[in-house]
Amino acid sequence: MEVILLQDVKALGKKGEIVKVSDGYARNFILPKKLGLEATKQNLHELNNQKAAEAKRQKEILEEAQALGKKIGEMTVKMTIKAGEGGKTFGSISSKEIAAALKEQHGMDIDKKKLQLNDAIKNAGSFTVQVKLHPQVTAELTVKVDAV
Secondary structure, eight states: OEEEESSOBTTTBOTTOEEEOOHHHIIIIITTTTSEEEOOHHHHHHHHHHHHHHHHHHHHHHHHHHHHHHHHHTOEEEEEEOBOGGGOBOSOBOHHHHHHHHHHHHOOOOOGGGEEOSSOBOSSEEEEEEEEEETTEEEEEEEEEEEO
């Protein structure tokens, strides 16, 4: 019997897959626990419609992320860091502070976890910060740090 899985089933398959299982396994385990549906023409048609709608939605999300990435690539965030004699700085600038400055200066609310900063910024100068907006889209934000 062919079954369309509604949830991930260990050692069988992932959600949305069509798998072939024995009749008893399907009748006694998969169907009663609502882990899957019998693969009839109507159910297969619904599955194809759901996959098409999901693909369309994912494409829209990707396009939005690409547009946002292009917008972020043109932005520059200006920040200051305290410095003493000889240019020695006090403290550092973290991704949380960059996200707050981005919201304040450009009105763009981006989660600090999306900012990929290897180490905190401890010097004055111009830095490029990677912003991971989507698994396929990464933008580069320029951060200019001035010593005060």
